Amino acid sequence: MAGGMQITGAGPEARYEVFHTDCPARDxxxxxxxxxxxxVLISLRNNDLRFFELRESIQGISEKMLAQSLRALVKDGLVWREVEPATPPRVTYGLTEFGREVAEPLTELFDRITRRLPRP
Incomplete structure (x- = not known):
């Protein structure tokens, strides 16, 4: 065990033990x-969006929950955040390379599900 989390293997092939409660990958x-x-990840898959654009694209999300989700995804390195100095500040979000890698299978899953659902 290293630093309170379980890591299997050594060197570049080391992997996190995601079933361990202290594993950072689990977060x-x-x-x-x-x-x-x-x-959020699916909404950002094609375009960088400003906060209000994200809020409009994800029906049912509150500003508080969007802000919390974005904060966590930025901290995790999946989403980048750019603030343009203006009044009020313009904040734009987009996917990092890591975020694009993670969003790709999510987008594929979303597309597979929507293709199989009966048309409304």
Whole structure:
């Protein structure tokens, strides 16, 4: 055990033990698969968006939950945040390379599900 978390192997092939409660990868998975995290990643898959654009694209999300989800995803390195000095400040969000890697299978899952659902 290293630093309170379990790591298997050594060197570049070392892997986190995601079933261990102290595993940092587990936190990232929790943020990605949270009620709103997945929708943030899917919303950002094609375009960088400002906060209000994200809020409009994800129906039902409150400003508080969007801010919390974005804060967690930025901290995890999945989403970048750029603040343009203005009054009020313009804040834009987009996917990092890591975020794009994670969003790709989520987008594929979303697309598979929507293709199988009966048309409304």
């Amino acid at each position: 990232v998975v929790d943020h990605v698969t949270s009620r709103w995290g997945i929708w």
